[in-house]
Amino acid sequence: MNIGEVVKTIKKDYPSISISRIRFLEKEGLIKPKRSSGGTRIFSLKDIDRILKILDLQENQYYSLKAIKNNLSLISNKNLKKISIKEYNKHDILKLSGINNSDFQQLIKYEFEIDQTVFDLNDLERLKAWSYFFDIGLHPRNFTVLKSVSDRMVGFIDHLTSNLNDDDKTTKEDIVDNLSKIFKGQILKNQ
Secondary structure, three states: OOHHHHHHHHHOOOOOOOHHHHHHHHHOOOOOOEEOOOOOEEOOHHHHHHHHHHHHHHHHOOOOHHHHHHOOHHHHOOOOOOOOOOOEOHHHHHHHHOOOHHHHHHHHHOOOOOOOOOEOHHHHHHHHHHHHHHHOOOOHHHHHHHHHHHHHHHHHHHHHOOOOOOOOHHHHHHHHHHHHHHHHHHHHHOO
16 A cells, blocks of 8 residues: 555544654654665555554553653553543544544534533544535535434434433433434435
8 A cells, every 4th residue: 555545544533644744653663664676765564553553652542752662561562541532622522533623613613612611532533524525625614404304303303302311411322323323324325
């Protein structure tokens, strides 16, 4: 796999990945892809797994690149205790999702996001999805129909959850997750 294909493969899980970032990891000696006779980098699945582990250590476990370089056993340590992050600040959420501030401001303008200071894992997953659409050239103005549908769905979900206790957040999340699966199925079935 060449470097462009590697970026495309990894970008879904780590939107902040770029060709220059992979080159930097190589320059720092953390990865060593083989080269073709013409000098093109050729990445194996083992190389990609190593890149994914480094990105996980940096972005999810908050190890610095220097700490990883000085303790290479972190990359191979399968028993490493995962740190669970429950809250993110705006800077971190934008970096981890691959969204720049200008794109985030567009999301606020079109009322898909609100300007807040504390974000959670759901926010991160949603912003990663937006990052995907920005990367393929779509912007919030292309999703006005989605805004209309989601506004209508709020009333429907309120109706479905009206008999639940206000503190039954898990059940509400389950309802939304299952409605999302049905919605996805309907869209794919009608393609």
